[in-house]
Amino acid sequence: MNRSKLIRFTHGACISLKELPCLDFTEFRESLLEEIAGDGRVASFFAMPADDGFDLYAILAHDWREEFALLHCRVGDVYPALTPDCPQLHLFEREIAEQYGVLPEGHPWLKPVRFHNSWVDAADIWRRDPQQHPIPGDMDFYRVEGAGVHEVAVGPVHAGVIEPGHFRFQCHGEEVLSLEISLGFQHRGLEPQLIGGPHPASIHQMEAAAGDTTIGHTTAYSQVLESLAGVEVASRAYSVRAIALELERLANHIGDIGAMAGDVGYLPTASFCGRLRGDYLNLTAELCGSRFGRGLVRPGGVAFDLDLPLQEKLLQRLAVLEPETRGAVELCFDSPSVLARFEGTGRLSTDDAETLGLVGVAARACGLMRDARLHHPVAEREFDTPVIDTDGDVFARGNVRRQEIYASHDLIRDLIKRLPEGEDQRSLGPLAADSLALSVCEGWRGEVVHVGITDGAGKLARYKIVDPSFHNWSGLAMVLRGQQISDFPLCNKSFNLSYCGFDL
Amino acid sequence: MLNMIRERLRQGHRTGKFPRQEPSLPERFRGLPEVAANLTHPQINVAVNGCPFNALSEINGKMQIDLGRCIFCADCPAVAEGALSFSRDYRLAASHRDDLRYGDDIYRLADKLNERMLKLFGRSLKLRQVSAGGCNACEADLNVLGTLVYDLGRFGIQFVASPRHADGILVTGPVTENMKSALLDTYAAIPEPKLVIASGACAIGGGPFRDCAEVNNGIGELLPVDLYIPGCPPHPFTALDALLRLLGKR
Structure with missing residues (x-):
């Protein structure tokens, strides 16, 4: 293969589309599969309308080489599906089919992803009426027939204060044979809103892309714009973002461990963690006034400074919170009745995790070292x-969180101690025209990947968001196979994925 | 067992003293906005045009803010112009959509329910929560009300698993097209008489997603709203204050 046709780049690069070779499809396919076979994995894969057909972009991450590979080709409204040879593309290809009416021929599981009308004037893949809004969940669910087999349907509205989604279980007695997850209820049409931007509302929409990952998504978005504008973020702002990202991780990981403890009926840790989670959110509020980090990260830097009195305050509060957190968490991991429920439940093999392209906590719990903080710092x-x-298993996903909580404490202390002096906001000039930039941020669930492409006028012509949940929901469906249906809540909590981050 | 008791002692008693004692909120917290007095027409004009969500308008030469549209941005252009400032007052709930719009007059907080409804719900209010496109920030900070710090249960308020057990519905999110029918079905399943609470900028008016093709700009045109809780997301104390106000406990 002609390797010169591959663009290799590191995080933060701005790539001129004019210099980007357009491969023919066979070459694109072979290069992609070769990259995947050579330790690459899919970070992003999306289409964009072109004059004659659609541009396909594949961005593959090579974590240990700390670089990315970019592949580009042009297809018409049909192309041979890549999913049979590269299963981690299964949702990406379904998404493209739904957005642009481009048929991946031979896709083994071609169903709608988010239930919206096509973004372009194209024939609907599923022959639905283009004048009507599609009905969410209206698709052929996988079905198991036979004596004693029954179906359980859950959602979209769930029993707790949580986001909506539909789960369809095929069960034999208590045992789950298959779980199919149908989402899209939270679809707000985020990506099309970005076109022609960045608009004044864009940053606020990014803050709510997945509201519990505000820092993760706003950092990824800001990095895309900074790369496109050719501005390097000030080192003080870079550190403040990193501190906020760890505070976000702490709050969510502690909340998750509390929720997992609650699901197995271990109330001390559930109660303690519920309170502690709020205390970490309050630290973020000390920084920017919002418990979820609204208003902090802005393209070019951060909008709030971590001044000396605030540094002292954070360190003091952390010094109190850390032993309380350790106490609450260790109590649960030291309790035989909790461990009996956690260990061996919802197990996913390393091979399956790799095939499905899992990221973040869920991948690391399966032995896959995937952490953008380590591999792809900007x-x-x-x-x-x-x-x-x-x-x-559930234990591993809990344990990764537990160890990451302790690592985050150390990291925050270290970052505050070494906080560089200087400005924390630089102004962005115009964005480079006809360019592409990729950004990766290791949010608490896993890597948040944003890609921005500009048109000839330097406005966004396509914006692609991949929340870690987009990869990981398939992992949850997989671990339910052979589990008792009563273990679904526990398995679900151990993943704790985002609905709106998936639905966008 | 001993470890558990030891840990229990270390963690201590954490239930807050609210509402007997006012909460202490961070210095940078953005609460009830205050419109500056004596603004000139050009000043108002700059502020009105600067808001990406059309939360500001000019009425009879005075500036008005709509808390149903404001998302309490940290980088509010009107604040930079000196036309607006955020106080640390977390009490934001209102009973009527019109009450959310105010200028330099006093902001009218939510009223308590009428006598009949108070008799029914005053000591026990069960709510069904539906997220209809909410980003999980509103949802997360409602869940927090169940933790021991806020301990919603001590006021007789509880989130329940079924609309059949509920006295009202609390909606978050801008109401995506894909959640509209599930939301209306849930509302229909709640026995009469029932309450409707819109929590967060999205549920009140679409929030940052106002006028996006896939959303319905909140529940205003779909359901009869009894209580509005502004914020993006509302602080847990804002939500708790709102619910207590509704029940006449504040």
Whole structure:
């Protein structure tokens, strides 16, 4: 293969589309499969309308080489599906089919993803009426027939205060044979809103892309614009973002461990963690006034400074919170009745995790070292203590969180101590025209990947968001196979994925 | 067992003293906005045009803010112009959509329910929560009300699993097209008489997603709203204050 046709780049690069070779489809396919076979994985894969057909872009991450590969080709409204040879593309190809009416021929599981009308004037793949809004969940669910087999349907409205989604279980007695997850209820049409931008509302929509990952998504978005504008973020702002990202991770990981403890009926840790989670959110509020980090990260830097009195305050509060957090968390991991429920439940093999392209906590719990903080820092690497576990079960996902909580405490303290002096906001000039930039941010669930493409006038012509949940929902469906249906809540909590991050 | 008791002692008693004692909120917290007095027409004009969500308008030469549209941005252009400032007052709930719009007059907080409804719900209010496109920030900070710090249960308020057990519905999110029918079905399943609460900028008016093709700009045109809780997301104390106000406990 002609390797010169592959663009290799590192995080933060701005790639001129004019210099980007357009491969023919066979070459595109072979290069992609070769990259995947050579330790690559799909970070993003999307289409964009072109004059004659559609441009396909594949961005593959090579974590240990700390680089990305970019592949580009042009297809008409039909092309041979890549999913049979590269299963981690299954949702990406379904998404493209839904957005642009481009048929991946031979896709083994071609169903709608988010239930919206096509973004372009194209024939609907599923022959639905283009004048009507599609009905969410209206698709052929996988079905198991036979004596004693029954179906359980859950959602979209769930029993708790949580986001909506539909789960369809095929069960034999208590045992789950298959779980199919149908989402899209939260679809707000985020990506099309970005076209022609960045608009004044864009940053606020990014803050709500997945509201519990505000720092993750706004950092990824800001980095895309900074790369396109050719501005390097000020080192002080870079550190403040990193601190906020760890505070977000702490709050969510602690909340998750509390929720997992609650699901197995271990109330001390559930109660303690519920309170502690709020205390970490309050630290973020000390920084920017919002418990979810609204208003903090802005393209070009951060809007709030972590001044000296606030640094002292954070360090003091952390010094109190850390032993309380350790106490609450260790109590649960030291309790035989909790471990009996966590260990061996919802197990996913390393091979399956790799095939499905899992990221973040769920991948690291299966022994896959995937952490953008380690592999793809956009500037100085500030993190070198990644955590993995190998069992791939509920315990492993809890344990990765537990160790990451302790690592985050150390990282925040270290970042505050070394906080560089200087400006925390630089103004962005116009964005480079006809360019592409990729950004990766290791949010608490996993890597948040944003890609921006500009048109000839330097306005966004396509914006692609991949929340870690987009990869990981398939992992949850997989671990339910052979589990008792009563273990679904526990397995679900151990993943704790985002509905709106998936639905966009 | 001993470990558990030891840990329990270390963690201590954490239930807050609210509402007997006012909460202490961070210095940078953005609460009830205050419109500056004596603004000139050009000043108002700049502020009105600067808001990406059309939360500001000019009425009879005075500036008005709509808390149903404001998302309490940290980088509010009107604040930069000196036309607006955010106070640390977390009490934001209102009973009527019109009450959310105010200028330099006093903001009218939510009223308590009428006598009949108070008799029914005053000591026990069960709510069904539906997220209809909410980003999980509103949802997360409602869940927090169940933790021991806020301990919603001590006021007789509880989120329940079925609309059949509920006295009202609390909606978050801008109401995506894909959640509209599930939301209306849930509402229909709640026995009469029932309450409707719109929590967060999205549920009130679409929030940052106002006028996006896939959303319905909140529940205003779909359901009869009894209580509005502004914020993006509302602080847990804002939501708690709102619910207590509704029940006449504040």
